[in-house]
Amino acid sequence: MSQAQEQTHSQAQASPAGQSARTDGRAPYEDAFQRRARADAAARGTSWSKPMPARPVVAVAGATGAVGREMLKCLDKLHFPASEVRALASARSAGTRLPFGDGELIVREMTPESFAGVDIALFSAGAGVSRQMRQAVTEAGAVMIDNSSAFRMEDDVPLVVPEVNPYDVAWHNGVIANPNCTTIQMVVALQPLRALGHIDRIVVSSYQSASGAGAKGMNELRTQTREVLDGEPPTVKAFQHQIAFNCIPHIDVFHDDGYTKEEWKMVVETKKIFGDDTVRVAPTCVRVPVMRCHSESINLEFDRAVSVQDVRDAIVRGEHVCLEDDPANNVYPMPAMHAGSFDTFVGRVRRDPTVDGDRGVALWVVADQLLRGAALNAVMIAQLLLPDAARTGEGEDAREE
Numbered sequence: 001m002s003q004a005q006e007q008t009h010s011q012a013q014a015s016p017a018g019q020s021a022r023t024d025g026r027a028p029y030e031d032a033f034q035r036r037a038r039a040d041a042a043a044r045g046t047s048w049s050k051p052m053p054a055r056p057v058v059a060v061a062g063a064t065g066a067v068g069r070e071m072l073k074c075l076d077k078l079h080f081p082a083s084e085v086r087a088l089a090s091a092r093s094a095g096t097r098l099p100f101g102d103g104e105l106i107v108r109e110m111t112p113e114s115f116a117g118v119d120i121a122l123f124s125a126g127a128g129v130s131r132q133m134r135q136a137v138t139e140a141g142a143v144m145i146d147n148s149s150a151f152r153m154e155d156d157v158p159l160v161v162p163e164v165n166p167y168d169v170a171w172h173n174g175v176i177a178n179p180n181c182t183t184i185q186m187v188v189a190l191q192p193l194r195a196l197g198h199i200d201r202i203v204v205s206s207y208q209s210a211s212g213a214g215a216k217g218m219n220e221l222r223t224q225t226r227e228v229l230d231g232e233p234p235t236v237k238a239f240q241h242q243i244a245f246n247c248i249p250h251i252d253v254f255h256d257d258g259y260t261k262e263e264w265k266m267v268v269e270t271k272k273i274f275g276d277d278t279v280r281v282a283p284t285c286v287r288v289p290v291m292r293c294h295s296e297s298i299n300l301e302f303d304r305a306v307s308v309q310d311v312r313d314a315i316v317r318g319e320h321v322c323l324e325d326d327p328a329n330n331v332y333p334m335p336a337m338h339a340g341s342f343d344t345f346v347g348r349v350r351r352d353p354t355v356d357g358d359r360g361v362a363l364w365v366v367a368d369q370l371l372r373g374a375a376l377n378a379v380m381i382a383q384l385l386l387p388d389a390a391r392t393g394e395g396e397d398a399r400e401e
């Protein structure tokens with residue numbers, strides 16, 4: 001924590017919960033829920049004692065997949081100080097060459113022995129593979145940062161979005177979970193708005209791209225688009241229905257209450273990341289024929305009056321959030337424009353007049369879910385695990401001595 005952050009943190013802690021919010025934007029508003037979450041994190045402790053080297057060995061498990069390939073790019077673009085990067089996938093891909101930095105990596109088959117000597121294992125090979133490998137990874141002394149839904153809601157697994165709850169990495173016991181992609185981009189966009197008051201209720205509809213279903217989803221959208229344009233019947237394999245020229249209000253399995261598991265994840269993961277059981281979330285998740293980037297229409301209900309201008313100002317000050325909001329000139333975020341971007345884009349900020357007392361605000365949010373919702377978030381968590389010197393760049397010199 002920088003000196004400035006420490007100062008604003010203690011100032012915010014001193015202000016009683018429920019009183020007027022900080023509006024200078026220098027630090028997130030710390031209401032009772034955030035303070036409790038931070039205190040809980042500090043109190044939990046961890047049984048994990050292995051120190052992280054300044055130049056860790058990193059394994060990317062699922063390196064040939066849609067997320068895994070982006071993880072390799074993020075490690076390179078963020079200059080992650082790895083002493084070695086291992087690309088792992090199934091036996092099908094062993095020997096495949098993947099670009100990495102100025103060179104390439106040769107993919108190896110993932111086995112329990114693959115993790116010997118590894119310090120950080122970035123997993124994006126599906127929940128089943130994560131469950132199979134968890135013990136081998138942690139017994140090898142590596143911290144698993146997992147993109148699947150396998151462990152997210154386990155009590156001893158932190159669910160981390162670095163801009164929101166970085167302090168939660170402190171209590172991991174060998175596994176840290178990356179939240180669902182739809183949840184990540186929503187909480188990154190909402191985090192600066194928590195400075196304005198408590199968010200009581202969120203109504204969110206997602207427009208999720210085909211790449212959210214991985215490489216097979218992207219291939220299906222390409223293939224079906226050609227098939228439909230050529231007048232042929234679409235081949236349906238990756239999704240429940242035709243995705244080309246269609247929208248499917250069904251992502252993951254249905255639960256008994258009529259919501260899908262994807263929607264349930266947005267509800268429970270938002271509460272866990274915010275450390276706030278009182279925030280209510282009503283989601284509808286929809287697959288749309290977009291190749292990359294998820295979009296979300298979000299209606300917020302605050303516990304107090306919030307002006308549209310305050311919301312815009314808070315977004316401008318937010319970490320890794322960009323305001324793109326000039327309707328008079330047709331400016332608002334769109335998925336086709338933001339593939340490959342690390343940021344989360346917010347536009348169409350307006351009053352929701354159906355909420356009394358000027359407490360309602362509506363937004364439109366777009367982010368590259370392969371990056372922001374998966375690969376980038378995982379690599380940012382890995383950065384949080386580095387010793388301080390390595391994080392600030394001082395590690396480079398220290399290592400050469």
Ligand SMILES: NC(=O)c1ccc[n+]([C@@H]2O[C@H](COP(=O)([O-])OP(=O)(O)OC[C@H]3O[C@@H](n4cnc5c(N)ncnc54)[C@H](OP(=O)(O)O)[C@@H]3O)[C@@H](O)[C@H]2O)c1
Pocket residue numbers: 061062063064065066067068088089090091092093094110123124125126127129147148149180181211212213214215216369370373374
């Ligand atoms: N796509 C997204 O937007 C997104 C966002 C957030 C989280 N996630 C999560 O990230 C994970 C991967 O998603 P993805 O979209 O990247 O999927 P994907 O494109 O289908 O890639 C899956 C990867 O897992 C590997 N794999 C599959 N079975 C394996 C096995 N038995 N042993 C070793 N490796 C195996 C595949 O290797 P081969 O090439 O050898 O088959 C491939 O590298 C999933 O848990 C998903 O829920 C995805």
